[in-house]
Amino acid sequence: MTLTESRDVSARLAALLAERIEDVIDLWEELGEAGPTFGSPVAGRAEERRERYLRPLARVLVGALSGSADHAAIYLDERRRYASAELDASGCAAEFGRRLPGELGRLAGLVADRLPVDLALEPLEQLHRGLTEHRDPSARVLFIGDCLFVETRALLVAREPATPVDVRHIFFSTRQQLAEVNSAIVNEVVAYRPDVVGLSLFTFEGVPPFTAAWRAAAAPWGAPGATRSVAGLVELVRETIENIRSVSDATIVVHAPGGVPVGRWRRRLGALPEHSWGQRRLLRALRAGVRDVVAHTTNTILLDEGPVVAAAGGARRIGGPLFDPADVPAGYFHTTRLGARIAEEYAGVLDDHRLLARAKVLLVDLDNTLWAGVMGEGAVVHDRELQRLLLRLKQAGVLLVALSKNDPQTIRWDELELAPEDFVLHQINWVPKPDNVSQAVAALDLAASAFVLLDDNPVERALVTEQVPGVRAMDPAAPVTRRALERWFELPSTTQTAEARRRTEMYREAAERRSALSQTHDYATMMRSLRLRYDVRPAGPQDRDRVLELVQRTNQFNTTTQRRSAAEVDDLLADERYGVHVATLGDRFGDLGVVALAVFARERRELDAVIMSCRAMGFGLEIALVSRVLAAEGPGPVTATFVPTERNAPAADLFARAGFREVGAHRWELSVDADRPVVPEWFGRPSGVGGR
Template identity: 35%
Template sequence: MTTVSSPATPETHPSPLQALRTLRADGRLAERWPDVAPLLAELASTGAETDLRRAGSVLSQVDRAQVLAARPETETAVVAVTGHSTLGSLGAPLAAEFGRHGLLVETRLSDFDAYQRDLRDTGSPVYAADVDLALCVLDPQLLLDELGSPWQAEDLADAARRKLAELERLAAGFTEHSGAALVLNTVPLPRAVTHQLVDHESRAHAGVAWREFNSGLLRLALAHPRVHVIDLDPLVAAGTPLNDPRMAAYAKAALGDDLLARYAREVAHVARMLRGRTKKVLVVDADNTLWDGVLGDDGPDGIAAATTFRGEAFGTFQRLVRQLGSQGVLLAVSSKNDHDNVVQVLREHPDMVLREADFARVNANWQPKDANLQDIARRLNLGVDSFVFVDDSPFECGLVAGSLPQVAVVRLDDEPALHVEKLLADGWFDTPRLTAEDRARAAQYRTEAERAGLLESAGSQEEYLSRLGVRVTLAPATAGDIDRVAQLSLRTNQFNLTTVRLQAADVAERLADDSHLVLVVRSADRFGDNGVVGVVFAQRDGEELRVDNMLLSCRVFARGIEQTAVAALLAHARATGATRVTASYRPTKKNKNVREFWPSQGFTTTHTADDEVRFRHHLDDLPAVPDHVHLDSALEGSTR
C-alpha cells in the first residue's frame, strides 16, 4: 500500500500586528524597539488603518524607561495634548504614527475643554520644558458653543472673529514663553451647521465667516515660526468622516476616531520635519511606474504616458514627480532595463512629461535595486536614509525594505490612478519653507557630472582643485538667510559637529543677540554658484570665542571650504581681542568622518568623553587659507 503524503504547508509569517503583540507578550518589545518602525511601515503600506491603530494601542503600553534602558540611542518625543472636546482616542494613533518614524512618543493628555487654561497658564503641562509639540485640537463645537438659540449668520461671524482673536493671543503667548512647537488645526464646516439656516443668502454668509476663521488660523503659521496649522479640510474631502454623530452627542467626541487617526499622521509628519528628517531624493521605477507597459517587451511604441486611459494616469503621476523636482527634490531612476533604451524614451518619447534633464541620475541596468540605490547614494554623496523609493513590484519593494530599512518605500499597485495619492500620503519631502538653494538643487547636482569630468582629466587632486577655481564668501547671516540656515541645521548630518538642531525662530533669536555670531558660508567655482553651503554658530564670552556648531553641505566636501571658513574665523577671533577659541564634537552615527576635524585645524583636545570631545585653539599659530581657494570675507582680520 502506498501512502500519499499531504502537500507541505507553506511557511506562514505573522502579520506586523501579530509580531508586535508577540514582542509585547514575550516582554521583548523594549529590546527589539528598532524592529518597530519597519513593522509599522509594512502595516501602513497595506492601508490597514484599523490595524495600525491597534498597533498603536500595543505601543501605548510600552514602558518608555525600559526602552531607553535597553536602547539608549532611541529618539524620543514628548507631545502635550489639549483641546475643546474628548480626545482620549488620539493616543494610540500618535504612538503608531510616531513609531513609524522611529520615534518613541510620550503623550500627555490634558483635561476635557482645558485649552484656554492650558495655553494661558505658563505653569501648565503644555509649557513643560521637555515638551516638543503642544497640540491644541480644535473642533466645530469650539464656535458653536458661542452661539445662542436661535442664531443667525451674523452671530456666527461675530463668534468666529472673537474666537480667532482669542487664539491669536494664546498662540502669541505660547510662542513667547515656550520653545516647543504649537500645532493648531483648521475646523471643517459641518453640513448640519449651514443647513440650520434655511435661506441660501444666510448660508453663504455663514460659509464665508467660517472660512475666514480657518484662513485666520492658517495665517497664524505665517506669523509665528513655531506655530504649525494642520488643515483638516483636505482630510475630510478625501472621505474621512468628521465624526460619529452618536459619539459626538453622548461622549463629546466632536472629531471622530478616523479623523483623529489621520490628524495623528499629519502631526507625525510635522515632528519628523522639525527634526530635519525630510527626504531629499525620489527614486522611481520606470515600467508600470513612470509609464504604462514594459519597455523591454513592448518597445517604445508599446508604452504610454498619455493618449490612452491608463496612460493618462501615468502622465499625471509624471507631472507630480516633476512638480516635486521643481521644489528641490532630487529625482533618479532605478529600472531593470537597458540604459540606452530608457534614456532614449526620456529624450524622445512624445508621451513623456519627464525628460532626462529632470533626473540627477538614471540607473537602468540589471543589478538588484538595493545595490542600485546604494550606487545612486554614492554618486550623489547622500545617505540612503534621505531616499524615497517608488516601485510597482512587491518583490523589489520587499527587497529594498528588507535590506535598506532607512529608505522610505512607496508600494504602488496596478491601479495608476492611485499612484499620486500613494506617493503623497506621507509627506516625505515636507519642509518648513523653500529656499533659493532648494529650487536650484537639481541644477547644482547636474553640474557635479562636469566636476567629475574635470577630476578625471586632472593629474592629481591638487591640480583638480586648482583648476576648479573655488571661491568662498564668509559673512554674518542676515534676515534673508534665516530659512536656509535653519534648513542646514535641521537637515545636515555628515558634517554637523554637534548636531544641535535649530528652527528658524531659534536662528532669528541668535541673530538678534549681539553675543552670538552666525556666519553663512557661500561657495562658487568655475561651474557655477552653490549658494549657502555652510554655517558657523559661535558665541563670544569675554576673551573666548566658543564655536557652538559648524555645518557644511555634503555637496561641497573636500574642496577646502571648511578649512577656509575656520582660518577666517580664527583670524577674526584674534583680530577682535580673543585669546582662545573653543569648540566641541558630539558623535552620531553619521558624523564619524569629521571626528578629527578640529585637531586637523590646530585645535588641541581638552576633554574626552563618550558623548562629547572638547577642543581649544590659543590663536598663536593660525592656519592659512588653502592656496587654491579665493576667500572673500567681511570679517575683521581676514587677509584674503
C-alpha cells in the same frame, strides 16, 4: 500553545471574568496603592471610584481579552491614568513591571476553579506587556486640545504596535484661561521637542470663545453675534500656531471643526437637523478661516473634521460612544467614535512623516509609473497630475533620480511635464535596479535612508529595499502614496528657499565633481583641477532662510547639532554678541551657493557652532571658514566645543586640524600665541561666489 489555542484560552478567561466582575472590582479595591488607582485621592470616594472608574475598566478588560483591539487600547491607556506624572515612559514601564505580577496572579486566581492559573496568566501577561515593555518611539506627538485627544492618544498608540509612538497631551477645558494654556504650550513644546503637533480648538468643549459662540449660534437670535466672532476665533488659531512656531518647526496638524458634539435635544430628537441654522453658518465660516490659515502657513496640515464626520454618518453617530453602554458603562472615560476616526487620520500622518520627513531623494521609475504603458513599445497615457506633482517637489528641494530598466533613447522627453534636467541623475539602463540605486547613493553621497523609491513593480520594490538597506519604497497605484507625496511639502525635508530650488543642479554638479576627482590621485592636484573659489562674509537678512535650513537639516558636519527654531535664528542674527559668518563655494562646474556657517560668541570668544553642508565636504572649506572667522573676530584666545553624536563624526577632528588643543572632554582651545589655521593652498583668492 498555538495562536488559535491562545485565543481560545483568552476568550474563555474573558467569559469567566465577565461572570465575576464584582470580584475583579473588589480585588482592585483591596489592592489599593498596588492596584489601578495607585491609591490616588483623585480617583474619588469609594462608591464613585468603583462605579465610574473600576467598573468600566473591568468591562474594557473583558473586551480586551475577548479580542477587541479598541477595548485593549482604552484599557491600557486608562491603566496609566493614575501613574505618577513624574515618570517618563521607561520609568512608567518599570513601575508597572514591578507592580503587575502580583495583581495578575490574583486575577488568574479568581478563576482558578474553572481555568488553571498558569493558563489564565498567559493572556493576562500578553495584554499587559503594553504597560511593562518600553521601546524607543519612532515619533513624538504633542496633542493640544480637550478630551477628543484623550481617546485619540489611546487608540493611536494601539494602532502603532510595530512603530511605537510617544504621545503627550496638553488638555484644556472651558474653565481654563487661554493665557495659561498658551504658556503651557510653549513650555511643553520647548521641553518635549515633538515631531508632530495636533491642534484642535473647536471640538467638544473647545476653547471658551468657541464654546460661547457655539451656544449662542444654537439660538435663532444669537446667530449673527456668533458669526461675528469667527474672525477672532480664526485669529486665535493663527496666534497659537505662531506661539508654537516661535519655539519649534514641527509639522502642525490643524483641525477644522466638524460640529461635534450635537446638543442634547437635537441628539435625542432625530427628526431635528443636527445643528441649528446659526451653527451651520458658524461651522462653514470657521472651516473656511482655518483652511485659509493653513494654506498660508508652511509646515501645516489641515485635518477637516467635516468630511470625517459626514463619512461616519453624521455628528450624532460619530459623537456617540464607541462602546455599547450595556457593555462599557459611562464613567471617567467615555470614548467616542470620533476619537477612533481621528486616530486613523493621525496614523496616516505619522506613516507619511516616517517615510518622508528625512527623505531627500525620490527614485522614480518611468514605465507604468509616470505613464501607463511601455514607452519603448509605442504610445503611452501620461499621468500628468503625478508628473506635475514631482516637478513641484523638485522645486521644493527634493532630488529626483530617473530609475528605469530601459533604453534611454526610447524616452520621449518632449511628451512629459518633466524635462531631463529635472532629474539629478539618469539611471536608465538594463542594470539591476539595486545596483543602480547603490550607484545613486554613492554619486549623491547621501545616506541610503535619504532615498525613497516610487515603482509600480512589487518585485523591484522588494529587491531594492532588501538589497540596499535603508531605502524605502512606495507603490504609485496606492491611494496613500499620492496623499504622502502631497504632504511632503509640509514636512521638514522640503523647503522653499532659493537653494532648495537649485538643489537638483547643485547635486548634479557634485556628482560630476566626484567623477572628475576619480580621474586623478594627488589630493592637492585634484583640488586644483576643480578651480575652487570661496568667500566668507557676515550673514545678512538675505541669508536668513539658508542659515535656518543649515541649522535644522545638517547632521554630519555639525560640531554641536544644536537645533535652533526660526525665532532663535532671527534672534541670533540680530544679536551683536554673536558673529554669524556664512561661506560660499564654487568651482569649474558651477556655484554651490551658501554651504557653511560659523557662529562666534564674542563675549566668551567661543566658536559656538561650525556647520557645513555635506555637498561641501572634502574640499577644506571648513578650515578656510575657521581661518577667515578668526581673522574677522580679532586677536585673542578662542575656545570651542565638539558634541559627538551618532552622525557627526566628519566634524570630529575639525578643531585639531585647525590648530586647537584639547583641554577637556570635547573642549578645545586655541591660545593667543598659537598658529592660526591657514586657508588651503588650492583655494584662489576669496571672491563673491553664489551670493544671494
